[in-house]
Amino acid sequence: MKDYIIVGAGLSGTTLAYRFEKAGRSFVVFDDGSQEASRVAGGFMNPVILKRFTLAWKADEHLEKAYAFYSDMEMHLGKQFLSPLEIYRRFYSVEEQNDWFSATDNPRVAPFLDPQLVPQLNEHIPGKYSFGKVLKTSRIDPRYMLDSYAEHLREKGWLQNESFEYDDLKVSASKVTYQNISARNVIFCEGFGLLKNPFFNYLPLKGNKGEYIIIKAPRLKLEVGVKSSVFIFPAGDDHYAVGATYNNTDKTPGPTTEAREDLVKKLKDLINVEFEVVDQVAGLRPSTIDRRPLVGRHPEYNNLYTCNGFGSRGILIAPSISEELLNFIEEGKNLDPETDISRFTQKWYKRN
Ligand SMILES: Cc1cc2nc3c(=O)[nH]c(=O)nc-3n(C[C@H](O)[C@H](O)[C@H](O)COP(=O)(O)OP(=O)(O)OC[C@H]3O[C@@H](n4cnc5c(N)ncnc54)[C@H](O)[C@@H]3O)c2cc1C
Incomplete structure (x- = not known):
């Protein structure tokens, strides 16, 4: 039994x-x-919703437990899948910068938002209105x-x-x-x-489809995650993951041309260096x-x-x-x- x-x-x-x-x-x-x-x-342990600069549901409590849990699991298995990953938000306007500063007045969000903005991050990611750094972020390789x-x-x-x-x-x-x-x-x-x-x-259960494209961009040399209209993060060996999409209507499991085109378009607005799409993945989030x-x-x-x-x-x-x-x-x-x-x-x- x-x-x-x-x-x-x-x-x-x-x-x-x-x-x-x-x-x-x-x-x-x-x-x-x-x-x-x-x-x-993507594997991010990021407690902040980067659209509105608010804390995700109970994210401060969950983050602490998650970090301890995955670290313990790594030791148990003798494998390393957890690593720190800096995450930045590219701002579109002075209003967004101000929203970021206002968010730091909230005592639950403040520990996760660096009030010091970063004017330039990477020569291939232009940012007229600077970048905000999210603190205490890490990533597991799921x-x-x-x-x-x-x-x-x-x-x-x-x-x-x-x-x-x-x-x-x-x-x-x-x-x-x-x-x-x-x-x-x-x-x-x-x-x-x-x-x-x-x-x-x-x-x-509603379901929400998410897709990432994997690109190769040898000249980008980016070592952090950046969120703009799309999110990009390093996936090793000059490869980067770009995504994810959110689709409430399509419940099919596989990657779509529509998502790839959408992500490529948004990526061109984020980076000014050539890239090649080498892969694409999709999954259905069990949303409620x-x-x-x-x-x-x-x-x-x-x-x-x-x-x-x-x-x-x-x-x-x-x-x-x-x-x-x-x-x-x-x-x-x-x-x-x-x-x-x-x-x-x-x-x-x-x-x-
Ligand atoms: C593109 C994308 C990016 C994401 N990025 C992040 C992120 O960065 N951070 C984050 O926190 N979350 C992220 N998520 C959300 C996260 O992936 C989901 O919340 C989570 O994976 C759900 O886990 P689950 O185990 O409930 O479901 P699933 O991952 O769907 O696992 C269900 C498992 O059950 C198995 N199964 C189903 N039916 C049967 C059956 N009858 N018999 C046997 N096995 C069965 C399946 O094979 C599968 O392995 C992302 C999701 C997507 C799609």
Whole structure:
């Protein structure tokens, strides 16, 4: 009898699995590679919304936990996927500069905004109105982090690279049975794939497609991230990632010409050096109607859970949310009402 079956090894399933491993719980993880959001994510731990210079939801609390969590995971695996990355915002006008200064009056945002503007950053990135530096930012390489942990799980025999077939799940009051596995609980972490899950597809998951292009620009020599109408950051060996797009209507998984053209156009407004597009990636962010995660226990089956709805901030929030879910299941601690899926039960769930 396992303690847990985890469905999905994106950021949600991986952070949960690592927490269960640390807590000495037994589990098996299923992943079929059907969703890509976590693997194509930029990987930024940036607490500031760079459009409005406000703090993302609880970002100061989440940032601290995320940094500690990923550092611990690096040590455990003997791999390095976390590194500091400076992030700058290019201003378009004096008004924007003033908005930046005003934001530094807010005591929760101030620790993350450098009031000293930078007039020039890189000779190939013109900036008539200077640049503002976001403080305390870092980046994880999500693909490398997920691959490293998957390799570790595989070595332990705790990962099955296959689809979880919902029809094969038998749920009783005291346990669940899936094919030849018995477990106390199942936690569903399928990202946008949750829509195929007959137990939780009543939840209002919207989905927002994001795409990056990867360019090669040997003369750019940029070592920091820069946000303008588009974001650019170094990806090693004269390569840079440029993105991401936000699309609420297209729910197809693959890269599109439309996104590539849009990103190239915006990039030409940001850098004045030649580049070549060498790759393009896409993923569906599991976004929700109220922009808060979807965490908690099924309204009828007390051994089925979900941990989803991370939207555009999975890197930052996954370590905190996985801890809250673990404390909820194992210690009976209350979930944050803002994330608890019970907020949707009355209106959205139809009892069997
Ligand atoms: C282009 C882009 C850039 C982003 N940049 C950032 C960023 O810089 N910082 C940040 O914080 N967030 C970023 N995000 C958001 C972040 O990627 C998401 O919030 C996060 O990845 C969601 O993680 P998840 O594990 O819930 O879902 P997913 O990553 O979608 O993972 C779900 C997993 O479940 C598996 N699965 C699904 N169904 C089944 C099944 N039936 N059986 C077995 N396995 C199954 C899938 O294969 C997948 O591995 C970005 C997203 C995109 C698309």
